[in-house]
Amino acid sequence: xxxxxxxxxxxxxxxxxxxxxxxxxxxxxxxxxxxxxxxxxxxxxxxxxxxxxxxxxxxxxxxxxxxxxxxxxxxxxxxxxxxxxxxxxxxxxxxxxxxxxxxxxxxxxxxxxxxxxxxxxxxxxxxxxxxxxxxxxxxxxxxxxxxxxxxxxxxxxxxxxxxxxxxxxxxxxxxxxxxxxxxxxxxxxxxxxxxxxxxxxxxxxxxxxxxxxxxxxxxxxxxxxxxxxxxxxxxxxxxxxxxxxxxxxxxxxxxxxxxxxxxxxxxxxxxxxxxxxxxxxxxxxxxxxxxxxxxxxxxxxxxxxxxxxxxxxxxxxxxxxxxxxxxxxxxxxxxxxxxxxxxxxxxxxxxxxxxxxxxxxxxxxxxxxxxxxxxxxxxxxxxxxxxxxxxxxxxxxxxxxxxxxxxxxxxxxxxxxxxxxxxxxxxxxxxxxxxxxxxxxxxxxxxxxxxxxxxxxxxxxxxxxxxxxxxxxxxxxxxxxxxxxxxxxxxxxxxxxxxxxxxxxxxxxxxxxxxxxxxxxxxxxxxxxxxxxxxxxxxxxxxxxxxxxxxxxxxxxxxxxxxxxxxxxxxxxxxxxxxxxxxxxxxxxxxxxxxxxxxxxxxxxxxxxxxxxxxxxxxxxxxxxxxxxxxxxxxxxxxxxxxxxxxxx
Numbered sequence: 001x002x003x004x005x006x007x008x009x010x011x012x013x014x015x016x017x018x019x020x021x022x023x024x025x026x027x028x029x030x031x032x033x034x035x036x037x038x039x040x041x042x043x044x045x046x047x048x049x050x051x052x053x054x055x056x057x058x059x060x061x062x063x064x065x066x067x068x069x070x071x072x073x074x075x076x077x078x079x080x081x082x083x084x085x086x087x088x089x090x091x092x093x094x095x096x097x098x099x100x101x102x103x104x105x106x107x108x109x110x111x112x113x114x115x116x117x118x119x120x121x122x123x124x125x126x127x128x129x130x131x132x133x134x135x136x137x138x139x140x141x142x143x144x145x146x147x148x149x150x151x152x153x154x155x156x157x158x159x160x161x162x163x164x165x166x167x168x169x170x171x172x173x174x175x176x177x178x179x180x181x182x183x184x185x186x187x188x189x190x191x192x193x194x195x196x197x198x199x200x201x202x203x204x205x206x207x208x209x210x211x212x213x214x215x216x217x218x219x220x221x222x223x224x225x226x227x228x229x230x231x232x233x234x235x236x237x238x239x240x241x242x243x244x245x246x247x248x249x250x251x252x253x254x255x256x257x258x259x260x261x262x263x264x265x266x267x268x269x270x271x272x273x274x275x276x277x278x279x280x281x282x283x284x285x286x287x288x289x290x291x292x293x294x295x296x297x298x299x300x301x302x303x304x305x306x307x308x309x310x311x312x313x314x315x316x317x318x319x320x321x322x323x324x325x326x327x328x329x330x331x332x333x334x335x336x337x338x339x340x341x342x343x344x345x346x347x348x349x350x351x352x353x354x355x356x357x358x359x360x361x362x363x364x365x366x367x368x369x370x371x372x373x374x375x376x377x378x379x380x381x382x383x384x385x386x387x388x389x390x391x392x393x394x395x396x397x398x399x400x401x402x403x404x405x406x407x408x409x410x411x412x413x414x415x416x417x418x419x420x421x422x423x424x425x426x427x428x429x430x431x432x433x434x435x436x437x438x439x440x441x442x443x444x445x446x447x448x449x450x451x452x453x454x455x456x457x458x459x460x461x462x463x464x465x466x467x468x469x470x471x472x473x474x475x476x477x478x479x480x481x482x483x484x485x486x487x488x489x490x491x492x493x494x495x496x497x498x499x500x501x502x503x504x505x506x507x508x509x510x511x512x513x514x515x516x517x518x519x520x521x522x523x524x525x526x527x528x529x530x531x532x533x534x535x536x537x538x539x540x541x542x543x544x545x546x547x548x549x550x551x552x553x554x555x556x557x558x559x560x561x562x563x564x565x566x567x568x569x570x571x572x573x574x575x576x577x578x579x580x581x582x583x584x585x586x587x588x589x590x591x592x593x594x595x596x597x598x599x600x601x602x603x604x605x606x607x608x609x610x611x612x613x614x615x616x617x618x619x620x621x622x623x624x625x626x627x628x629x630x631x632x633x634x635x636x637x638x639x640x641x642x643x644x645x646x647x648x649x
Contacts (some may be wrong), residue, residue: 043112046103046121053097053128054196058088058135065559069571070582071337071552075329075473076461078613079588081625085566086559088135089637091146097132098149101125116188123186127197127205130179134209137176138566139634141237141647142169163643168235170243173213177250180206189263194291194299200258201296204499207254207507213239214247215567218514222569222576223629231647237633248515255508256518258295259526264501267293270532275347278399278535286404286481289495293502300493308491311482316406316458317472319413320488329458333405333477333556335589335608339365340552341401344535351538357393357591358385359606368589368608371615372422372432376607381424381596384605390420390451390593393606399535400553404481408451408593413486418451419476421460424596424605432592433460433612442602447595460592461612474611475590479557502530502554510547530554548581571627586625587614 066072068084101122108118136143144164154162167175184202191198217239231237258264267290268281284290289299300309312320313330338357345353356365360383369375387393391409394402406412408419422432426442431449439446439453450459461472484492505526512523524542530550531540540546551564565571570580577584592607614621630648639646 041103041107041110043107043117046100046107049096049100049103050121050124053093053100053125056090056093056096057128057131058086058090065562066557067331069562069565070585070588071334071340071556071561073332073334073475073588073611075332075475075478076613078618078621079611079625081572081588081627083562083566083571083627083631085139085562086135087139087634088132089140090132094129094132094146095149097125097129098147101129102149119186120188120191123183123188123199123202124197126179127183127187127202130176130183130202130209131205133172133176133179134205134212137169137172138212140636141231141633142166142172142235144642144644145172145175166236166644169238170235173209173239173247176209177206177213177247180209180254189261194289195297197296200261200263201499203254203258204295204504207251207258207504208499210247210251210254211507211511212563212567214244214251214511214514216569217241217243217247219569222580223573223627223632225629225633229647230649231645234645236645237647245515245517248511249517251507251511252515252518255504255511258501258504259508264295264504265292266501266505266529266533268533270529272399272533272535275344275350275396275399275402275535278533279403282399282403282534283485287485287494293500294495294497295499295501295504297495297497297499299495301495307493308489309482309494309496311479311494312484312488312490312492314479315483315488316412316417316419316478318418318452318456318458319415329473329478331479331557332473332475332611333479334475335477335591336585337552337556338397338401338405338407338477338591340549341398342536342553344396344398347396350536352536352540357606359591359608361385365608368587368610370610371617372592372607372609376422376430376432378424378428378430381428381430381598381605384607386596386599386603386605388601388603390595390604392604398553404479404556406478406480408476412480413488416452418448418457419459419473419593420449420451420457420595421476421592422594422607423447423449424594424598426597428598430594432594432607440597442597445602447597447602449595451593474613476593477591481557497558502533503560505530506547506550506554509542510544510551513542513544513547566632569629569632571631573626573628588625 065084065086067074068080068082073079104118104121104125107113143166145167146164150162180202184199184206187197187199187202189199218241220239220241225232225237267285272278272281285293289297289301300307316329339355341355342352343354345351359365360367389409391407394407406417408417410417422430422434423440424430425440434449437448437450439448451457459472461474482494482496484494508518509523509527512518512520520542527542527547527550528539548564552561555561565582568581570582572580572582572586574586577586587610590609590611592609594605594607596603596605612618633647635648636644636646
């Protein structure tokens with residue numbers, strides 16, 4: 001057993017949170033040689049085990065879950081759509097944290113540390129265990145709650161003490177919230193090492209979990225589970241609207257304590273002098289860890305060349321010369337998301353002024369092509385709004401769009417982003433997704449249908465005719481938020497925020513508008529503080545639509561919108577299209593920039609379209625995009641051997 005434990009620990013440490021390195025400064029030798037009894041009987045051993053427990057957290061990771069709703073997609077795949085949320089079924093980790101908590105008590109009783117240290121360690125253990133269970137209940141429903149290591153329950157025969165029944169879903173949520181509060185009451189307000197949980201980390205997680213439970217309760221009937229299942233009859237997968245207000249109350253209280261502490265703020269402040277300053281602040285926020293906004297996360301700034309946040313494959317291949325042919329630009333941003341970002345009225349007044357990118361002269365932006373190669377004709381060119389440059393439609397977009405999304409014509413890593421998909425020839429003929437990237441010279445300048453010469457572009461994937469297409473996208477937008485802005489280093493070390501202060505502010509605002517509790521004036525202020533940080537000067541009303549809009553535009557590529565849809569039972573489903581936050585479109589769209597050389601000067605037009613992978617010519621795509629009620633839960637692993645009820649019987 002000791003040998004097995006050693007190897008499990010060592011593997012866990014190698015995957016642990018990078019900021020935990022300081023935990024081991026005073027330890028000598030190879031950690032893989034530390035015996036189990038030493039780990040559980042010394043403070044250094046406890047710290048090593050604690051690092052392992054952190055590494056198992058089911059946090060919102062940079063795992064691209066946001067690809068799987070309307071706002072994102074794998075760059076070169078058919079449009080996927082599913083309710084992918086980070087779950088957890090790690091009862092081995094639960095056992096480890098229970099052993100840790102037991103060892104903390106034993107070490108304290110042996111006078112290895114004082115009461116303050118004991119409380120802090122216990123608080124971290126309770127916080128971590130509550131996170132495990134939060135990840136569990138949100139995907140599985142009610143689950144077995146195990147609060148001891150169960151070592152004494154193994155009798156070698158029936159082992160009946162090891163089989164713990166599932167609690168109801170409501171009881172599980174209630175227990176998770178109690179655990180976060182107990183952890184908060186034990187944890188210090190500030191830790192000696194960054195990234196370790198504090199009182200405010202636990203409160204922020206409590207607020208997140210409470211809002212999840214409240215939303216699921218209030219909107220349960222948007223996606224009710226088959227009530228003939230035993231799991232529903234026994235309320236193992238069951239919530240109801242009557243539960244919601246009590247959970248909203250807890251979300252408000254936890255958020256309010258964090259806000260009132262005065263310890264946190266929005267990085268860059270709420271009054272940038274101009275749009276460029278707002279863009280600069282929002283870019284910097286994701287280049288280095290900023291403790292005033294970050295309540296929990298990973299800095300990745302360890303100096304270890306092999307450390308990375310796995311975002312390097314998000315960059316367009318044009319800017320990752322070291323990885324040509326390996327499939328960069330793996331994460332696409334849809335036109336659906338780009339259309340969500342508001343425009344400023346102008347660079348000075350900066351009030352909200354429209355949202356969708358204007359492509360047509362008549363402003364009818366509900367139209368889109370399904371087969372642009374044949375549907376876009378010379379006769380339609382005059383219907384399109386013409387722009388003087390390929391980047392013009394985006395220059396008065398919300399600073400968050402400009403800071404966090406790579407768009408056509410922007411500058412990135414010292415170069416111009418070429419993302420175009422066609423050309424209107426000097427004679428007026430139209431070519432969308434041409435087979436050859438042949439340049440055409442006008443007024444002494446050579447233009448290319450894909451934006452740049454040869455392979456020096458990040459333009460659209462053209463199946464079978466482009467040898468470099470593996471590294472391109474079906475879309476003209478890709479993420480910028482967590483990318484290294486200067487280098488194409490495979491091991492980029494930009495930070496990952498699991499919880500930002502902006503989330504706490506929006507949690508408060510949503511709980512207030514949904515429940516009628518709390519301070520509506522403060523909720524409105526917090527909502528607008530987030531907008532003002534992005535450069536807007538006007539105030540919007542506290543409405544549910546405005547709050548949900550901020551969830552969309554403040555947190556792209558951080559997996560928050562996926563979670564909003566999951567907890568609110570709001571993924572796209574044609575049976576509920578009129579009442580859910582994902583809207584009624586049911587299609588992920590792309591924008592195809594095209595240079596028009598038929599006039600006196602080069603101009604650009606933009607076509608709304610299904611991505612090439614969603615056209616009838618590609619893999620017999622049938623356009624089915626929806627999430628069903630049962631997709632909000634995952635199956636209980638190994639339920640027969642665990643002697644517990646499954647979710648689907």
